[in-house]
Amino acid sequence: MARFGRDGHPTIKQVAARAGVSIKTVSRVINGSVYVSEAARRRVARAIAQLNYRPNALARGLVTGRSRSIGLVIADIANPFFPPMVRAIEDAAAARGYNVILCDTDEDADRERGAISVLLERKVDGLILSASRVPEAFLRQLAVDRVPLVVVNRVVRHPRIAAVLVDSVAGGRLATEHLLAMGHRRIAYLAGPCASFSNRSRLRGYRQALARAGLPFDPDLVAGGATSLAAGREAMRVLLGLDRPPTAVFAFDDLMALGALEELRRRGLRVPGDVAIVGFDDIDLAAFVDPPLTTVAQPKVEMGRLAATRLLDMVEGKSSAARRIVTLAPQLVVRHSCGAKPGQAAHAPQEPRGPAGRTGSIRGGAEG
Incomplete structure (x- = not known):
């Protein structure tokens, strides 16, 4: 009878x-x-199965220099945008034999x-940062540290x-141009966090669409500065x-749109009769509110899959420049919240107003 190691588990020597x-x-x-x-491979596999041997991950990491784990840092686990992307990252990592350690920062750069410090102390093989809020210099130093x-x-x-990333500048233009084509000229932007790269990009797209339509940018029509239902309610109140x-609102994300x-x-007030609304993200709930929310969809699952694949390729030395x-x-x-019928693109203004272009693609959503 084989004598197992001191922890009661079979050893590599016994295999x-x-x-x-x-x-x-x-x-x-x-x-x-x-x-x-x-x-030899078959004999070893048979011995491993017979002894129910499990390699010691820590010891294996000391030999290979890898922990077979990656760190994933997201801005807000309560935001419905993140779970589909997190799931896609975990699936892609698991397919290549890696675990994912998830951290939530609650939109706080210090957290x-x-x-990131804790994950590096745990010897993760690499990091994925989604909606990162830390300064760019901090991230560049991580790269310098390999x-x-x-x-x-x-x-x-x-x-x-x-x-x-999704092209948020194009997304901001797409949403704003759609509202312009529906006949609106007083279009507000519900802004996300000031430190957000996506917020700045969507605001840029919003301003570009207004400029192309010959409309001046009015800073009074920009309100917000956070991302939550409460932030959307407060920005709409302002x-x-x-x-x-x-008469219309383009929101940084669907949570803010739902708050508005x-x-x-x-x-x-009626939506879209009094105020039309367009969100961003296309979270699952967007199709089931009343009225169903018109929104700009991000390919969340594809983004997660690509992020994990890119990182693991870098970890394993397979990435290219x-x-x-x-x-x-x-x-x-x-959907209904913008005033158009689901699946209908607003190709031309409904009132005699200036021209509006289109960028990106348009599809119909659930009618709720």
Whole structure:
């Protein structure tokens, strides 16, 4: 009868003895080396199964220099945008034998720094930062320190930092141009966090669409500065207090759009009859509110899959300098909250107003 190790588990030495090979051969099989005969590989696999042997991950990491884990830092786990992307990252990592350690920062840059420090202390093989709020200099230092790093929905100018993002400038234009084409000229923007790369990009797209339509930018029509239902309600309250309130709103994300919708309903105003709304993200809930929310969709699952693939390629030395930044196209999902019929693109203004262009793609959503 085999005598197991002091912790009661079989050892690599016992696997080697059972298979009739050296310990080095067992190690090569476990680590996927090609320098093992097929016969020896089969004997080792059979011995591992018979003994129910499980490699010691820590010891294996000391040998390979890898922990087979990656760190994932997100801005707000309560935001419905993140779970589909997190799931896609976990699925892609698991398919290649890696675990994911998840940290939430609650939109706080100091907490993000702390989370990154803890993950590095735990010897993760690389980091994915989604909606990162820390200064760019901090991220560049990680790259200088040779930490494999992928940022999501942000661009950092460093040759060793990869990025996966949706084109938020195009998304901002797409949403605003759609509202312009529906006949609106007093269009507000519900802004997200000031430190957000995506917020700045969507605001830029919003301003570009106004400029193309020959309309001046009015800073009074920009309200907000956070991302939550409460922030959307408060921003909408501020906008409704203007001498000339907006007739349409483009929100940084769907949570803010839903908060604005709640405030409008509380005041007895109709959506889209009195105020039209377009969000951003296309969270699952967007199709089921009343009225169903028109929004700009981000390919959340694809973003997660690409981020994980890029990072693991970097960790395993398979990455190339080509396509350091992967930019995905946004898509306008037309539902009832903007005043158009689901699936209907607003090609021309409904009133005699200036021209409006279109960028990106348009598809219909659920009618709720």
